[in-house]
Amino acid sequence: MRILIHGINFFPEQTGIGKYSGEIAEWLVARGYEVRVVTAPPYYPQWRIADGYPNGWCKDNVRTEDKSKSCEVKGGSLAVYRCPLWVPAKPSGLKRVLHLASFALSSFPIMLWQILWRPDVVWVVEPPLFCAPQAWLVARLSSAKSWLHIQDYEVDAAFDLGLLKGAALRGMVAMGERWLMRRFDRVSTISPRMLDRALAKGVAADRAVLFPNWVDLSGFRIQDSGFIKTGVRAEDSGLSGYRVELGIAADAVVALYSGNMGGKQGLEILAQAAELGSRGEERELSCQTTSDAELEPCNLNPEPCNLSFSPDIVFVFCGNGAGRTDLVLQCKGLPNVRFMDLQPLERLGELLSFADIHLLPQRADAADLVMPSKLTGMLASGRPVVATANMDAELANVVAGCGLVVEPEQPQAFFDAINTLARDAALRDRLGAAGRSYAVAHLDRDAVLGRFEAELKKVVNAGKSRAVDYSRGRAD
Structure with a gap:
């Protein structure tokens, strides 16, 4: 199975989303999957590009917590494509928006290029929500399944924390968010309350998945x-x-x-x-x-x-x-x-x-x-x-x-x-x-990721079954 991961944070970042996205990729590779990652150079949580990484388009070997170590590949493969972004020294509401938008823009051509690779699943992490439209588009154009994983409801948090303001703006952004979320084949998040929020935003129950963070x-x-x-x-x-x-x-x-x-x-x-x-x-x-x-x-x-x-x-x-x-x-x-x-x-x-x-x-x-x-x-x-x-x-x-x-x-x-x-x-x-x-x-890592793997197989196999039925003149 080929899995395309799209997100702004990845190894060797040591905290938050980057840590978990990196561990997912490593775990899948060790299980024999082909994985590609479109991400940014590491910058978080220091809010500056890490030493040794250019702020430009490049392909590098996956790094674990030690930059000198490469991922141990057991039958799978992993390629990491890094795209430039603007990193503000002192992030604020507007600066954060521009920061996230800069990565979405710079990564878009690299994501389109992955259509030629023909992934089976396009897995995108929110934040940033800016990346979700292009991930969904790439999935559609490559006949892949689309999966949105929500680590943080950044839109709601930005308004509730006062980083963004304006009732009209919030209503417009929330409407776009709901429209987009309903189009993914799977929407997962990390806690039951956050899953309830996804359902309230219009995600169908049979597409909603609880996928908590884990610990080794x-x-x-x-x-x-x-x-x-x-x-x-x-x-x-x-x-x-x-x-x-x-x-x-x-x-x-x-x-x-x-x-x-x-x-x-x-x-x-x-x-x-x-x-x-x-x-x-x-x-x-x-x-x-x-x-x-x-x-x-x-x-x-x-x-x-x-x-x-x-x-x-x-x-x-x-x-x-x-x-x-x-x-x-x-x-x-x-x-x-x-x-x-x-x-x-x-x-x-x-x-x-x-x-x-x-x-x-x-x-x-x-x-x-x-x-x-x-x-x-x-x-x-x-x-x-x-x-x-x-x-x-x-x-x-x-x-x-x-x-x-x-x-x-x-x-x-x-x-x-x-x-x-x-x-x-x-x-x-x-x-x-x-x-x-x-x-x-x-919260055991292997148990949590094992359930994630089972859901991956389920959504991909469901798509293949429908394709077979259509080829025989039957629709589900």
Whole structure:
């Protein structure tokens, strides 16, 4: 089977859509499929073209997380065609539109050229929706099946987040979106609520597919956690790995945010929580008294101490993106904050397991328009999550069994949830184990991609069956 993938993000991007699109291509190639990808040079989440990649038309070998490694081909084949695009240094509403449109325009002739290859399926990823019309056209002209995969309802999100404005404009764009979506042979998305939205936009139920993001469970080495009251895990007692690199004590509790630093996350709440944590440390110090022998915690007034006390919580913010500079400025002078750049994919399991608590902020107006892709790794790591979400949002439903959820834009409540987990190792263990169980049951890479493969075969074989029936003078 020949599969043509069209999307702006691909390997070697380490986060979000690029990571998942690259893993799909690798998995299909390993299963013996012929795969071609029309994409852009890597630029995300730094919003600049990666070193070593020209911003022009070129064909290159597929890259895994390490640019020096080529994809291991087992009977299949993979070709990647990269097309130029404009990348704004500081993306805004209009700039994002022009950015996405530049790729759609530059990739159009390369997509038309793929008609000669005669793909069986044209698989396009939204965002950007700009690419969907040409992907559908190429599928029609090559007698292929068309598949739209929605990672993010970018049109709805752009208006709800205020990146684009105007009721008339929104109505016109939404009408075009609905018309286009109804013409694909398959429309998939990553969560049940997002699938409901596709149905509400007019996609037929027999063409709608739930295709969630996944996680490679083999990348996480899960052991008995070995937590003790101070919050030290047995495997961390030797101060190895990231704790040494960042200068974090063995008895500190690590609250980790790892991923893109963009506009949909509401990152300011991370700085606000860290600032509250810093105040807590100061209050704890003020609730101490000296003696001739030693400095001991004050036990004379236990109620105030209990209210203000929290164990040492170190906030680690790992990632890149348009919002990182502002976050760094907001955290200036906070001794309990560490920043890291995006880490290599081969260390992803180590990074996520280094956390004691995962942080997952989300703006209220982004609810059910996106399902954060970073959640899969958080759950697989066996660590609890503190998320911000409206209580009726799907994100809240998922996290409720394996972490704590608070309303968005409530920094005190967010910090209180972090502090609750920091003080209760048994609760962390219980919620983390529940998250790991959920990942094993629902997010395993081979299981998710196996169901995707079965649906691919189903849609292609259905087309072949109809062609045979028509050749015999019968129509379905």
